[in-house]
Amino acid sequence: MSRFDLAIVGGMVVDGAGNQRQRTDIAVSDGRIAHVGRVRPGDADRVIDADGCVVAPGFIDLHTHYDAQVFWDPYLTTSGWHGVTSVVTGNCGFGFAPVRPELRERSMLSMTAVEAIPTETLREGLPWDWVSFPEYLDSIERTPLALNVLPYLPVNPLLVWVLGIDGAKAGRRPTDDEHAEIARLFHEALDAGACGWSAQCLGRPGESDGRFPQGDFDGTPMPSDIMWPETRRVLAQVLGERGTGFMQASGVPDDEVESLVELSGRPFIWQAVVANQLTMYYRNRIEWLRSCRERGLPVYGQAMTVDAPIHFTLSNEAILDRSPL
Template sequence: MAEFDTIIKDGTIVDGTRVPRYKADIGIKNGKIAKIGRLKSNDAKQVLDARGLIVAPGGIDLHTHYDAQIHWDPYLSVSSWHGVTTITMGNCGFGFAPLHPADAERAMLALSRNEAIPMEPMRVSMDFKWETFPQYMDRIERLPLGINISHLFPISPAVAYVMGSFAEAKSRRPTEQETEKVAQLLSEAMDAGAVGWGAQQLVPGGSSAVQCDFDGTPMISDMLPDSFYVRMARALAQKGTGCIQFTRSSVGVDDPRAGMHNDFDFNSLLAEEAGRPVLFNAMAVNDKFPYVYRAQLRWLAEANKQGKPVFAQAVTARAANHITFENWNLFDDSPNWREVTTGTIEEKRVKLADPRLRAALREEYDAGTKSRDFLFGELAEFVCDTLYDAKLNKYRGKTVKQIAQEEGKHAIDAMLDISAADIRTVWRGPVVNSDVENYREIMASPYTLPGVSDGGAHIKFITPGTYSTDMLTWMVRDSNIMSLEEAHYRLSYLTAWAAGITDRGSLREGLAADIVIYDLEKLKILPSEVVHDLPANEWRRVQKSEGYRWLLVNGQVTFEDNKCTGATGGRLLRGGHAA
């Protein structure tokens, strides 16, 4: 009888702990790493020849929105295409439990706008045969999983559940009694395996309030008072485990107490009250404004010096936005853009040409849109990328600025005249974070985590789920700003530690055999493409990869040469570990 199920033979091991790479074999038994050393091939049922290849722990992606996609895609691409073996859902306080059955449609509507998840795939894929968070966890555990799942307790549906409905929760703040009930549900969720709680607090009226509800109003979590979140932090402290994922911005709010430093201080307060790590979202990078991330790095260092455990999740993928006004929603900080981009397709088409709205958008543009430019790049730099109307072909490949100059138009009119003529037109935004030297600074901090893939969300616009491949190729192989050992430490071990995932994240005997095996020299991200692979024949934008030889999840090969094997060895991680 074979001693091992699988042996990975003659690979170069980068184990995720910063230990220098070394050559050895890995023996896998019952989904775990049984032995690392020199092993005999005939001691295994299966041998994977890893000569000349890197053998490393699978990536752990802590910021995804696969809450809907998990119901139709066991592998959660694009994450699994890029070496990720574990993801976390429930981020930003969004999700589908706890939930009154009458609010199922309303919950889907919220995510169809806020996270730009197409509505029809959700409708045909989820039966909502659950209500409480523990019931939902049981449901996830019964699904076929090609990747490991950890789950945060999402604040928005929990508040709606306690207050009776989404409509009631949008009409007022929770009472003290209702707040206590949410804290009780959090405790029950932690007992059922939640790894903490997540929330978005993009303060209404701020210049970063770019993610709104389906009707353009703030999300439930955006409207909750700071005292509510302090109570949730204290509730987590009572459990003594887990983490907090928090996306907060009050920048641009008409209040002298608001702003970036206030947001820093509040994250620190949550860490202090909980005594648990806070995952601060997000360290977004724009090469033109390095002072922003540098201020965040200084704050992170000071908070941790004071014993307040805060980690920043950094946006590390270089991913341009591809926007079409059929679907775009991330200019929602502007009442004018919000009006233009809500409604049916025909209503949007009419509003794109509306003289009153055009005048308002021109005035806003001329006054400056600093926060929006920081996040998405300047509108004048957007390129007319994909056209479906042959009469518009002359604009292909030109920037908004070029078109405006050639036709003597304002930038707003140059862009919207084309989109009003054909709303399907795709505009490609600039990559705002292409200076690798900025990431040399960011990844030198002991408190920064790579990622913010937003996997499963904004799937018609962006593909930041490529971040792990981008880090290994761009930052390590091509630019040499960090070692391979450091990259895998941050992609797996540090992320696992910060999120309280205890049974994986490095290649050590006794841990889960979540392993990625790849050829570093051949590793690359493939071009962006549109695929119709969602339920109801809906489409999304993806970027695949090359160079990954095998991906193992709990010892089972899920991908070989970038092709899915059909194996479903993924597990629900309750409390940060498989049962």
């Protein structure tokens, strides 16, 4: 009987831990790396010749919007083409659960508005065999996938579920009972496999801090943009009670980010650090992140690893989101 299930031999191993690359073999047993070093002929049931190849851990894509694509593309193209083996979904507070049946069409139109995923594609591809967030994860579990999926609980559908579409769109302040329900649903999502909560918080119309909410397909604000800070504290407190999970958001003021981290004791992923011609802005962000680290606050800046060109086209109505016309 062979010692190992699989051996990958002759490759250039880059372990991702900062160690010097080396040409060596890797042996796998029961789906886990069991040995790094010379593997003798006959030691493994299956052998992959990796001569001329780099052998490395799969990349983790921390910011994706594959919430629907998981149901029709097992490789999550194009991430799967480039060595990504795990993706985090539900970013920016956008997603498809929890969603009541009568609001499914609206949720698809919203995703088209914010992420330019064609509505017809969503209609064809989403099985909609769920209502709650745990049921959504069960549906993903039933779907054959080549990549691992780790989801946030997105705040937009959560607010709509608890406050109703009119209340969420009006930015109504949740009652104590509604905040208790938000906390209960978050606990439920974490029990089912959520990694934390996410939100885009671009501010209320007319606020003087320069932020402005993103328009939905019907011109109304996105609920998370106009959510109350108390709601973010409720979500952070849940993480603190459990001692697990993390937060991801944009547009939250610096002092509030620090307060949420102190309340929860959990990491906060701040987005996005973008190096562009606004040098004073991104340098200010880097200095703030450095200050957080020096004070022991786990606040991490999320930055782009590729160019993000902007294409101006009249075929995309998003360019008119902030137009007064």
